Amino acid sequence: xxxxxxxxxxxxxxxxxxxxxxxxxxxxxxxxxxxxxxxxxxxxxx
Amino acid sequence: xxxxxxxxxxxxxxxxxxxxxxxxxxxxxxxxxxxxxxxxxxxxxxxxxxxxxxxxxxxxxxxxxxxxxxxxxxxxxxxxxxxxxxxxxxxxxxxxxxxxxxxxxxxxxxxxxxxxxxxxxxxxxxxxxxxxxxxxxxxxxxxxxxxxxxxxxxxxxxxxxxxxxxxxxxxxxxxxxxxxxxxxxxxxxxxxxxxxxxxxxxxxxxxxxxxxxxxxxxxxxxxxxxxx
Numbered sequence: 176x177x178x179x180x181x182x183x184x185x186x187x188x189x190x191x192x193x194x195x196x197x198x199x200x201x202x203x204x205x206x207x208x209x210x211x212x213x214x215x216x217x218x219x220x221x
Numbered sequence: 222x223x224x225x226x227x228x229x230x231x232x233x234x235x236x237x238x239x240x241x242x243x244x245x246x247x248x249x250x251x252x253x254x255x256x257x258x259x260x261x262x263x264x265x266x267x268x269x270x271x272x273x274x275x276x277x278x279x280x281x282x283x284x285x286x287x288x289x290x291x292x293x294x295x296x297x298x299x300x301x302x303x304x305x306x307x308x309x310x311x312x313x314x315x316x317x318x319x320x321x322x323x324x325x326x327x328x329x330x331x332x333x334x335x336x337x338x339x340x341x342x343x344x345x346x347x348x349x350x351x352x353x354x355x356x357x358x359x360x361x362x363x364x365x366x367x368x369x370x371x372x373x374x375x376x377x378x379x380x381x382x383x384x385x386x387x388x389x390x391x392x393x394x395x396x397x398x399x400x401x402x403x404x405x406x407x408x409x410x411x412x413x414x415x416x417x418x419x420x421x422x423x424x425x426x427x428x429x430x431x432x433x434x435x436x437x438x439x440x441x442x443x444x445x446x447x448x449x
Contacts, residue, residue: 194406
């Protein structure tokens with residue numbers, strides 16, 4: 176099963192396939208920000 | 222050890238009384254003629270092990286593999302790019318913190334999407350989200366959205382415009398139905414994975430999808446009429 180598997184069920188209209196065309200991209204800097212917050216947290220309160 | 226008559230193992234090569242059977246190999250090996258290691262399963266096991274050790278490299282891999290579905294789910298549920306981004310980051314933090322307790326029964330994707338879905342629900346609850354307040358940017362105006370056209374689209378209608386209308390129709394669905402539609406039709410999850418992600422029985426998922434589809438049909442009927 177992949178993220179792009181198509182579900183061709185008999186009662187599904189064709190336009191529903193277009194739902195899979197909508198993709199949000201995560202912010203590339205997200206991981207760096209998460210890493211910083213985790214590092215600060217593990218360093219404990221100042 | 223048991224062996225068929227006439228085929229007693231002598232510890233060396235000997236001719237068999239029946240045609241030697243080719244050992245089982247997956248179809249891609251037969252076609253490509255080379256062994257492809259089961260990277261998916263092994264990779265998942267390694268990732269789970271690394272997550273349990275709170276390895277930062279595991280978090281990076283998690284982001285690379287599932288950042289897009291997490292962002293898509295959060296964006297479609299919240300309709301607010303900034304809030305969706307916050308949810309993705311919070312979900313990564315939670316995955317890192319919860320890593321040591323993760324047993325991996327339902328797979329990493331199901332797990333991170335479940336964390337993301339729970340965070341979205343918390344936010345929706347907090348801001349008393351209603352269908353009427355879904356005024357997030359439309360598909361064509363949202364810089365965080367990518368449009369990946371369907372390859373064999375021969376409907377004679379601009380699929381980008383139609384996708385935008387569908388996106389708006391999905392946004393008008395109640396949160397529980399929207400969640401089901403996003404997981405099933407945007408992210409392509411199986412029913413089994415949806416049960417794991419949403420933590421509800423199959424019957425509930427099918428019922429939500431059926432109600433959502435009825436509402437979407439109604440909405441899209443108008444769109445189709447406009448196009449005629």
